[in-house]
Amino acid sequence: MTAHVVSVARGRSHNFSKPTQMWIRLVAGLGVDGDAHQGETVKHRSRVARDPTQPNLRQVHLLHSELLDELRPRGFDIGAGQIGENILTTGLDLLGLPTGALLHLGEAAVVEITGLRNPCVQLDRFRPGLMAATLDRDAAGGLIRKAGVMGVVRVGGDVRPQDPIRVVLPAGPHRPLLPV
Numbered sequence: 001m002t003a004h005v006v007s008v009a010r011g012r013s014h015n016f017s018k019p020t021q022m023w024i025r026l027v028a029g030l031g032v033d034g035d036a037h038q039g040e041t042v043k044h045r046s047r048v049a050r051d052p053t054q055p056n057l058r059q060v061h062l063l064h065s066e067l068l069d070e071l072r073p074r075g076f077d078i079g080a081g082q083i084g085e086n087i088l089t090t091g092l093d094l095l096g097l098p099t100g101a102l103l104h105l106g107e108a109a110v111v112e113i114t115g116l117r118n119p120c121v122q123l124d125r126f127r128p129g130l131m132a133a134t135l136d137r138d139a140a141g142g143l144i145r146k147a148g149v150m151g152v153v154r155v156g157g158d159v160r161p162q163d164p165i166r167v168v169l170p171a172g173p174h175r176p177l178l179p180v
Helices: 045-050 065-074 121-126
Strands: 004-009 024-027 060-064 087-090 102-105 109-116 135-137 143-145 149-155 157-159 165-168
Touching: 024 149, 060 065, 060 109, 065 087, 109 157
Parallel strands: 060 087
Antiparallel strands: 004 087, 024 157, 060 149, 102 109, 102 165, 109 149, 135 143
Protein backbone atom coordinates (compact mmCIF):
# COMPACT_ATOMS: atom_id res chain seq x y z
CA MET A 1 0.00 0.00 0.00
CA THR A 2 1.29 3.44 -0.87
CA ALA A 3 1.32 5.85 2.06
CA HIS A 4 -1.18 8.65 1.61
CA VAL A 5 -3.35 11.20 3.38
CA VAL A 6 -6.81 9.94 4.38
CA SER A 7 -8.23 13.22 5.68
CA VAL A 8 -7.22 16.68 6.85
CA ALA A 9 -8.67 18.81 9.64
CA ARG A 10 -8.22 22.13 11.37
CA GLY A 11 -9.89 23.93 14.23
CA ARG A 12 -9.84 27.67 14.81
CA SER A 13 -10.60 27.32 18.53
CA HIS A 14 -9.08 25.16 21.25
CA ASN A 15 -11.70 22.42 21.00
CA PHE A 16 -10.56 18.82 21.23
CA SER A 17 -12.01 17.66 17.91
CA LYS A 18 -11.24 19.38 14.61
CA PRO A 19 -13.64 19.58 11.65
CA THR A 20 -12.41 17.80 8.52
CA GLN A 21 -11.70 19.95 5.47
CA MET A 22 -11.36 19.49 1.72
CA TRP A 23 -7.77 20.75 2.10
CA ILE A 24 -5.49 22.50 4.58
CA ARG A 25 -2.62 24.87 3.96
CA LEU A 26 0.62 24.27 5.84
CA VAL A 27 2.70 27.39 6.48
CA ALA A 28 6.47 27.03 6.97
CA GLY A 29 7.52 27.63 10.56
CA LEU A 30 3.93 28.11 11.75
CA GLY A 31 1.77 25.06 11.14
CA VAL A 32 -1.76 24.67 9.78
CA ASP A 33 -3.18 27.95 8.50
CA GLY A 34 -6.22 28.88 10.57
CA ASP A 35 -5.65 26.23 13.26
CA ALA A 36 -5.63 27.19 16.95
CA HIS A 37 -2.19 25.57 17.33
CA GLN A 38 -0.56 27.61 14.55
CA GLY A 39 2.49 29.59 15.59
CA GLU A 40 6.22 29.66 16.25
CA THR A 41 5.72 29.32 20.01
CA VAL A 42 3.59 26.82 21.94
CA LYS A 43 -0.18 27.11 21.70
CA HIS A 44 -1.31 24.16 23.81
CA ARG A 45 -2.80 25.75 26.92
CA SER A 46 -0.91 23.67 29.49
CA ARG A 47 2.42 24.44 27.80
CA VAL A 48 1.62 28.14 27.43
CA ALA A 49 0.91 28.26 31.18
CA ARG A 50 4.37 26.81 31.91
CA ASP A 51 6.39 28.88 29.42
CA PRO A 52 4.76 30.73 26.49
CA THR A 53 8.16 31.31 24.83
CA GLN A 54 8.84 27.59 24.16
CA PRO A 55 9.19 26.71 20.48
CA ASN A 56 6.10 25.06 19.04
CA LEU A 57 7.17 21.49 18.26
CA ARG A 58 3.49 20.54 17.93
CA GLN A 59 2.42 22.59 14.89
CA VAL A 60 0.94 19.57 13.10
CA HIS A 61 -0.60 16.44 14.64
CA LEU A 62 -0.49 13.34 12.42
CA LEU A 63 -2.38 10.17 13.24
CA HIS A 64 -2.35 6.78 11.52
CA SER A 65 -5.81 5.53 10.50
CA GLU A 66 -4.68 2.03 11.48
CA LEU A 67 -5.06 3.12 15.13
CA LEU A 68 -8.72 3.94 14.53
CA ASP A 69 -9.14 0.49 12.95
CA GLU A 70 -7.50 -1.07 16.03
CA LEU A 71 -9.75 0.86 18.42
CA ARG A 72 -13.06 0.15 16.65
CA PRO A 73 -13.43 -3.49 17.84
CA ARG A 74 -12.67 -2.27 21.37
CA GLY A 75 -15.79 -0.09 21.30
CA PHE A 76 -14.26 3.20 20.13
CA ASP A 77 -15.86 4.21 16.83
CA ILE A 78 -13.83 7.34 16.12
CA GLY A 79 -13.94 9.37 12.94
CA ALA A 80 -11.42 11.61 11.23
CA GLY A 81 -10.51 14.74 13.19
CA GLN A 82 -12.31 13.62 16.32
CA ILE A 83 -9.19 13.21 18.46
CA GLY A 84 -7.58 16.42 17.29
CA GLU A 85 -5.34 15.32 14.44
CA ASN A 86 -4.66 17.60 11.51
CA ILE A 87 -3.62 14.84 9.11
CA LEU A 88 -4.90 11.27 9.15
CA THR A 89 -2.58 8.90 7.25
CA THR A 90 -2.60 5.31 6.04
CA GLY A 91 0.12 2.92 4.93
CA LEU A 92 2.83 4.58 7.02
CA ASP A 93 4.29 3.47 10.37
CA LEU A 94 4.30 6.94 11.94
CA LEU A 95 5.29 5.61 15.36
CA GLY A 96 8.31 3.83 13.90
CA LEU A 97 9.79 6.95 12.34
CA PRO A 98 12.88 8.52 13.89
CA THR A 99 13.02 12.07 15.19
CA GLY A 100 13.76 14.41 12.29
CA ALA A 101 12.13 12.28 9.58
CA LEU A 102 10.71 14.45 6.81
CA LEU A 103 7.27 13.75 5.40
CA HIS A 104 6.69 15.12 1.91
CA LEU A 105 2.94 15.59 1.60
CA GLY A 106 1.29 16.21 -1.74
CA GLU A 107 3.05 18.46 -4.23
CA ALA A 108 5.07 20.71 -1.95
CA ALA A 109 4.53 20.50 1.83
CA VAL A 110 7.21 19.05 4.12
CA VAL A 111 6.67 18.27 7.82
CA GLU A 112 9.56 17.35 10.12
CA ILE A 113 8.59 14.85 12.82
CA THR A 114 9.50 16.18 16.27
CA GLY A 115 8.08 13.51 18.57
CA LEU A 116 5.13 11.57 19.92
CA ARG A 117 1.79 12.91 21.02
CA ASN A 118 1.51 12.10 24.69
CA PRO A 119 -1.99 10.72 25.33
CA CYS A 120 -3.70 12.83 27.98
CA VAL A 121 -6.90 13.01 30.00
CA GLN A 122 -8.62 14.88 27.16
CA LEU A 123 -8.93 11.53 25.40
CA ASP A 124 -10.93 10.20 28.37
CA ARG A 125 -13.10 13.31 28.43
CA PHE A 126 -13.92 12.63 24.79
CA ARG A 127 -14.54 8.89 25.33
CA PRO A 128 -14.02 7.24 28.74
CA GLY A 129 -11.20 4.68 28.57
CA LEU A 130 -9.72 6.06 25.34
CA MET A 131 -6.48 7.21 26.96
CA ALA A 132 -5.67 3.70 28.21
CA ALA A 133 -6.67 2.29 24.81
CA THR A 134 -4.00 4.46 23.14
CA LEU A 135 -1.28 3.18 25.46
CA ASP A 136 0.42 -0.20 25.43
CA ARG A 137 3.54 -1.95 26.76
CA ASP A 138 6.38 -3.48 24.80
CA ALA A 139 7.98 -6.84 25.68
CA ALA A 140 10.31 -5.13 28.18
CA GLY A 141 7.43 -3.30 29.87
CA GLY A 142 8.20 0.07 28.28
CA LEU A 143 5.29 2.40 27.59
CA ILE A 144 4.12 2.66 23.97
CA ARG A 145 2.24 5.84 23.06
CA LYS A 146 0.00 5.25 20.03
CA ALA A 147 -1.87 8.58 19.75
CA GLY A 148 0.15 9.83 16.76
CA VAL A 149 3.11 12.07 16.15
CA MET A 150 3.78 15.78 16.13
CA GLY A 151 5.73 17.85 13.66
CA VAL A 152 6.74 21.27 12.42
CA VAL A 153 6.25 22.63 8.93
CA ARG A 154 9.53 23.04 7.05
CA VAL A 155 8.03 23.76 3.61
CA GLY A 156 4.51 25.08 3.16
CA GLY A 157 1.89 23.82 0.76
CA ASP A 158 -1.63 22.53 0.45
CA VAL A 159 -2.50 19.04 1.66
CA ARG A 160 -5.58 17.10 0.58
CA PRO A 161 -7.05 13.64 1.11
CA GLN A 162 -5.43 11.09 -1.22
CA ASP A 163 -2.17 13.09 -1.44
CA PRO A 164 0.84 10.77 -1.44
CA ILE A 165 3.29 10.78 1.47
CA ARG A 166 6.99 10.25 0.88
CA VAL A 167 9.38 9.75 3.81
CA VAL A 168 12.98 10.98 3.91
CA LEU A 169 14.92 9.64 6.88
CA PRO A 170 17.56 11.77 8.60
CA ALA A 171 21.22 10.80 8.52
CA GLY A 172 21.97 8.19 11.18
CA PRO A 173 22.20 7.30 13.90
CA HIS A 174 18.43 7.63 14.22
CA ARG A 175 16.90 8.91 17.45
CA PRO A 176 13.63 7.29 18.58
CA LEU A 177 10.58 9.47 19.02
CA LEU A 178 9.95 10.83 22.50
CA PRO A 179 6.88 12.72 23.76
CA VAL A 180 6.84 16.43 22.89
